[in-house]
Structure formats: C-alpha cells, structure tokens
Amino acid sequence: MEIRCSTTTAGSWSGDALVVGLFSGGASQATEALLGQRFGESLSQQLERRRFKGKAGETVSFSLLSQQPSSVVLVGLGEPAGFNSEQLRQATASGIKAATAAAASSIGIAMPLEGFAPAAAATAMAEATRLIQFTDQRFKGESDPKTQASSIELLGLPEGALSEAAAAVSSTGAMCSGVELARELVAAPPNVVTPAALADTAARIAGDFGLELKVLERSDCEALGMGSYLAVAQGSDLPPKFIHLTYRPQGTAERRLVLVGKGLTFDSGGYNLKTAGSQIEMMKYDMGGSAAVLGAMRAIAELKPAGVEVHMIVAACENMISGGAIHPGAIVKASNGKTIEINNTDAEGRLTLADALVYACKLEPDAVVDLATLTGACVIALGEEIAGLWSPNDGLADALRHAAEVGGENLWRMPLRASYRAGLKSGLADMKNTGPRPGGSITAALFLQDFVNGEIPWAHLDIAGTVWSDKGRGLDPAGATGFGVRTLVNWVCAGGPA
Known part of the structure; x- marks a missing residue:
C-alpha cells in the first residue's frame, strides 16, 4: 500500500473513493459547496434524506454511477472547536474503513487541516490509514476476503510543506x-x-x-x-x-x-x-x-x-x-x-x-x-x-x-x-x-x-x-x-x- 501527500483538493481528485470530513452546524459550508459543484444537487438531496448532520463518528457513503470517484464517503467531525489530532485519526480511520468496505483500491482523503502542523497531520492520517486496515488471518484455513487499498492520497496539504509531510509519512511505515x-x-x-x-x-x-x-x-x-x-x-x-x-x-x-x-x-x-x-x-x-x-x-x-x-x-x-x-x-x-x-x-x-x-x-x-x-x-x-x-x-x-x-x-x-x-x-x-x-x-x-x-x-x-x-x-x-x-x-x- 502506497501513501502519498498531495496538494490536490477534493474538488479535483480522481480515483475510486473520496473521503471527506465535514464539521457539524454548517461549519464546512465551503467544502459542501465544492462537493455540490462537483457532484450536483443529488448529493445534497441524499444528505438530507440520510439526515447527515456532521456529528462526530457519523459516516455515510454514496455510490456514483459512471463517475470518478465512483464512491464518496462523508465523515462527521463534530464541532470545529473540539477537533484535535485524536479526532483526525479517528475520522481518517472511519473513512478508510467505509471506503475499503466498498472495495475501493485508490482512496483520497480530504480533512480540514487548519491549525495542524502539516507533518503532524500527515503522520496521524497515515498511521490511521495503515493500522485500520490491519488483519491477522495466520491461523485460518480459509482467509476471509477483505479488500485493502493499494494507494492512498492525503489531500489538501500546503505546497510549501509537502516534502516535510511526505518525510513524516515515510517514517510512519516503521x-x-x-x-x-x-x-x-x-x-x-x-x-x-x-x-x-x-x-x-x-x-x-x-x-x-x-x-x-x-x-x-x-x-x-x-x-x-x-x-x-x-x-x-x-x-x-x-x-x-x-x-x-x-x-x-x-x-x-x-x-x-x-x-x-x-x-x-x-x-x-x-x-x-x-x-x-x-x-x-x-x-x-x-x-x-x-x-x-x-x-x-x-x-x-x-x-x-x-x-x-x-x-x-x-x-x-x-x-x-x-x-x-x-x-x-x-x-x-x-x-x-x-x-x-x-x-x-x-x-x-x-x-x-x-x-x-x-x-x-x-x-x-x-x-x-x-x-x-x-x-x-x-x-x-x-x-x-x-x-x-x-x-x-x-x-x-x-x-x-x-x-x-x-x-x-x-x-x-x-x-x-x-x-x-x-x-x-x-x-x-x-x-x-x-x-x-x-x-x-x-x-x-x-x-x-x-x-x-x-x-x-x-x-x-x-x-x-x-x-x-x-x-x-x-x-x-x-x-x-x-x-x-x-x-x-x-x-x-x-x-x-x-
């Protein structure tokens, strides 16, 4: 599995599944508007039907026919004031879990990173991405089929901090x-x-x-x-x-x-x-x-x-x-x-x-x-x-x-x-x-x-x-x-x- 850092945003990334973190209470209006522009009103309508409020731990997935990405996963982050590195880890893990359940091979993750040091944010997301996909089937005669993503992109990192974030991600492997x-x-x-x-x-x-x-x-x-x-x-x-x-x-x-x-x-x-x-x-x-x-x-x-x-x-x-x-x-x-x-x-x-x-x-x-x-x-x-x-x-x-x-x-x-x-x-x-x-x-x-x-x-x-x-x-x-x-x-x- 390859984990890459990218300046690409949720508005332009292309792959199997896009994971996006949204705050509650309308605090992610800009991101919601960007998603609306890209995927149309149908996404907003589905959000209303599914009663997605952006509460911490809330996750919804949508399949998009004949599109790239073919799947969108929205992860609730709760109130912005309480969003810290631990919540970033948990939200990333929840999104990856939902995306791999939909058999996604390539996944893009877009989380709000304001207030985080880019290297620290990239480390938290990379660790969450790998550790949540760990399975141990050494002692089973027949292994349970389970999809693991082959490539993950951490989206929206600042251009000037890209090399620092990439080095941090590299060290998470050890x-x-x-x-x-x-x-x-x-x-x-x-x-x-x-x-x-x-x-x-x-x-x-x-x-x-x-x-x-x-x-x-x-x-x-x-x-x-x-x-x-x-x-x-x-x-x-x-x-x-x-x-x-x-x-x-x-x-x-x-x-x-x-x-x-x-x-x-x-x-x-x-x-x-x-x-x-x-x-x-x-x-x-x-x-x-x-x-x-x-x-x-x-x-x-x-x-x-x-x-x-x-x-x-x-x-x-x-x-x-x-x-x-x-x-x-x-x-x-x-x-x-x-x-x-x-x-x-x-x-x-x-x-x-x-x-x-x-x-x-x-x-x-x-x-x-x-x-x-x-x-x-x-x-x-x-x-x-x-x-x-x-x-x-x-x-x-x-x-x-x-x-x-x-x-x-x-x-x-x-x-x-x-x-x-x-x-x-x-x-x-x-x-x-x-x-x-x-x-x-x-x-x-x-x-x-x-x-x-x-x-x-x-x-x-x-x-x-x-x-x-x-x-x-x-x-x-x-x-x-x-x-x-x-x-x-x-x-x-x-x-x-x-």
Whole structure:
C-alpha cells in the first residue's frame, strides 16, 4: 500500500473513493459547496434524506454511477472547536474503513487541516490509514476476503510543506510495522508464542537491522541470582529465556534508555489457579508488555534515532502448575538480595520484572520504563482505553504522557503513595508480592519500585486494560491492539527523559 501527500483538493481528485470530513452546524459550508459543484444537487438531496448532520463518528457513503470517484464517503467531525489530532485519526480511520468496505483500491482523503502542523497531520492520517486496515488471518484455513487499498492520497496539504509531510509519512511505515508486530505476538496462541519464540523474534530483529542480542538461559540467570524470576518459570516444561536486545546509534550515544516488558507467554495463575470467569483462555496476552517493547525495538531499529542507545529487556517464561511449581507461601530471593514471600502465585509478573529491573539498572541508564499487563485493579480504575502511569520523576512522566498523546495513546498518571507500602510487609521476608485488594495497582507499582535504583528515573506503565479490545476501538481492530509501541518510539526518538 502506497501513501502519498498531495496538494490536490477534493474538488479535483480522481480515483475510486473520496473521503471527506465535514464539521457539524454548517461549519464546512465551503467544502459542501465544492462537493455540490462537483457532484450536483443529488448529493445534497441524499444528505438530507440520510439526515447527515456532521456529528462526530457519523459516516455515510454514496455510490456514483459512471463517475470518478465512483464512491464518496462523508465523515462527521463534530464541532470545529473540539477537533484535535485524536479526532483526525479517528475520522481518517472511519473513512478508510467505509471506503475499503466498498472495495475501493485508490482512496483520497480530504480533512480540514487548519491549525495542524502539516507533518503532524500527515503522520496521524497515515498511521490511521495503515493500522485500520490491519488483519491477522495466520491461523485460518480459509482467509476471509477483505479488500485493502493499494494507494492512498492525503489531500489538501500546503505546497510549501509537502516534502516535510511526505518525510513524516515515510517514517510512519516503521512505526506501523512495530505496532503490527506487537499485535501479531499478542494475538498468537500460547503454543505458538513461547519464551523461545520471543527470543527468536528478538533474533530476527537483530539479524534484520544489525542489533546486538544476548539471551540468558536458566543457568545464566541462576548465576546472577535471579531467584524471583526463576521461581515463576520453574513450574513450566518450557525453559525461560531472558532476552537482552540492544540498539546502538551511529556516532556518540548521549542517552542510554532501557525498555522492560513483562513476558509471561501464558499465565495459569500457578497454584492460585485462575478460576471460571477469570478469562484464563485469554492469558496468552499476558506478554503484552514484551510485545510492545519488541515492536518498539523493531521500529527504532529501522528509524535509527541519533544520539540514543536503547536496551530492551524481557524475562520470558510461563506460569504453570506442576510438581515443581512454586508453592504459595514460598520465600525466594531476588538478584538484589531482597527476599519475597509469595502469598499469591498469580501475582507473578512483578516477580519476573523484579529481576529484570535489577538487571536494567546495572546498565547505568538515564531512564528505565517498564510495560506490563500487571493488574486487574488498573482495568477497574481506568478501563480499556487508558493505561496507568506510575513514576516518582515528574520530567519522565510528562515526557511519556506527551509521547503517548502524539501517538494517539492514552496514559493517566497514578499515585505512588508511600504509606501503601505497608501492605507489602511480611513477617518472614523482606516483603510480600501482593498487598491488600484496595489500591492493588498502586501496591504493585510500589513493589516494582523496590527493585529500581532510586537515582535512575523510572516509570511503570500498566497496560492490562489497553492491550486487547474485544470489539475494536479507534485504530485498533478487535483483538490485540499493539498498545505502547507508539508511546515508546515517540519517547525514544525525542531523546528520552525530559
């Protein structure tokens, strides 16, 4: 699929389907008049019959016999005052979805771009255009027929900004490839995406883009004292894989950043077995954090940002039940020497992240960011469209929120309340792995903080609610969303910490 930037307007573009965004309340009179001149009064009459008002999310399609374009899609944008980059993405995605449903091969998109930087607008539209057309039919015997446009033109861009916008669109290919990789990893079944498969994915990225890869086996992790991580892995027949992937820029690296992703390729809950209604069959997506950091590294490797060295850490394993699985009540020692009483084997992600964060901090980075499908409590607090953000560092938190906003992802900063740490106290060990039910996502973040060097800026993103969508939302199809990739890539390419 080719995406091009063009100064051509909706009044003169020719192709299969024309997508036009219209504000409500008569705010797009000039555009409506232009369409009327081109397609005649019949279009206005059809609009009246279909009661199109230009409300946000409203979409109508018209077939035009013996004309080019042969199809027109009108997308409601709502009031002009509320039209921002997120609405631009959503409107573009809605229009593309309707146009491809009409089997259009070539599509022109005309949206009001006043007030937008041309490169930013082109990026938002290009990402929406590609990501909304993503389909995953790898595991179907017979693929569902689905049309994908072969060429897309972003219309009405200023002449003087055309080259800048085109360069921005070109870079979206790497970003979208990273998101699509993350979606494919999360969507694949747990008998396909295993710890070894995650290591193989890292190896392919390293081979394709010249990155460095180190994979620590169980014995290597034992030598490093990773008792917390290995306690989770010991119940599975599949060996754990501790994955360390590194991007080094050409020239001097002014910043060193570490991305850590939770890598539970399947989570049964262990002896605190997930029960009916717990969606145990969906626990393949408990490696959503690792998928996000792998997708981000794939994009970073292609974009080649200057001046920043990026490390990716994934402590991959399964949480299973067997005669060798860790017992509830067991005490283990992490690689920083802290002892942990495991009072719930279903709070396993933080145990793997504990040793991963200790390892990350030994790299002496300028910042560490971890992503994890960590707690159901975060889903209850923020729902399925917003990920939780915890960080004691204001600059890092603000930089991540800005990077998320640019990428069309949503973060909400949550408190790291020190007094809640009392819930993690153990009478036998240095700490327990879970606290009381109230504030569960906060105590989980506080647990992780104990394994981070306090002098290193650190942030934790709980993406439990955002990694999957049953019905699809925005740019995301039903299923895996690839959440987190755009935030991480935007943050890294901006240079890291604020």
